[in-house]
Amino acid sequence: MVEIVRIPALSDNYIWLVHEPGSGETLVIDPAVADPVLAEADARGWRITQVWNTHWHPDHTGGNGAIKAATSCRITGPAAEAERIPTLDRWVAEGDRVALGAIEAIVMETPAHTAGHISYHLPSEGLIFVGDTLFAMGCGRLFEGEADQMHANLQRFAALPPETFVYCAHEYTLANGRFALSVEPDNRALVERMEQVEVMRAAGEATLPTTIALERATNPFMRAPSAEELAERRRAKDAFRG
Template sequence: MPSSLEIVRIPALSDNYIWLVHDPASDETMVVDPSVADPVLAEAKARGWRISQIWNTHWHPDHTGGNAAIKAATGCTVTGPAAEAARIPTLDRLVAEGDVVKLGAIEATVMEVPAHTAGHIAYYLPSEEIVFVGDTLFAMGCGRLFEGEAAQMHANLQRLARLPEEAKVYCAHEYTLANGRFALTVEPDNEALRQRMAGVEAMRAAGEATVPTTIALERATNPFMRAESAEMLAEWRRAKDNF
């Protein structure tokens, strides 16, 4: 089922993606993880959209750096993880596992997915079959374990894997090519992975973005989602960190 939302990808910094999300029914617009403000404000202005909300997945500056300026310019409300409130001073609403946030009438359920950071969250919009995952799940990869353990990441990815296979996954970085190259070293006989990588290489050569991805595609080609145990994920994560 296609989503009713209009979602615009805004490249920022070296490899970040900021997501500008517009609900035509309510005329509300929100921003997911703005690393910077200026291109977000410019894109919204060009489209005639009024930014009313920011949703943060975690505290890292390349996901929250634009909060203050966007809030000052628009008066929007900033929502983010309660567990990281001390590190995101711009927050207005603190959310945790099971809380519901809304864009117009569209509801998103908060999922706690700690590991990359201790309080990392994701936002799942069941009616739209969309999930904003920040730096937890990437196309053919997962986030570094900065503040958590492999067991947490393994549980998180298995939980995300249980979402509908058609669900679109909006992550926050263009890491797909490097992730796929590593994935081939641990699953060299994965035909679905090899085929996907051929497409990714062509897309990147043409300067095209490779995300969003889908849960089905990650189940088939993401070694971290396919890892049989936390120990296996930990081993592969260490190898990827040094790849």
């Protein structure tokens, strides 16, 4: 089993540090910055060997260069965004496989937030790193893609085993949940989840990872019956001030 550590960064980013004890390899997912990542790995005696990027945005790649300079790690990211991530050593696309020691991840192309966004599914570990495609009770903004792409992504995620852990890149849960309640105020699972989230955030606790089961039950974007409905909800969320 891999060990996963959450590293808060910037205002609401989470960088994920993933250690595979068998090989001693350590992976960084979407490093916004380098210093806290290097410090956490050093404190644990872990050797960073890889970085995996989900997309090109600077708050997901900003630490690449410094981590690579400090550790000589190998950086993997989306082939479709290679020109925008100059630190990449390996370019991957749909169906490609990447490994951390004995653990294998399958690359899923999940465009919409950015045109070349990818996610990393680790079936043997029952988890997925989704970058800015799926959030707890939310989804990414449609900066470079369309609602039909996002709808397809979320339905693809929804088909994963319900116990799959979902590692998102931002702590947006409270704001997303407030919007979700405006869409489904009578969703009892959502109401109960938000009661828990309010308590957790008031205590300064993180709300991630989430699970596919939780998102199926409470995420208005994953629950949208069509791309058109998802587009309407995304527009409403972009303007929401609740």
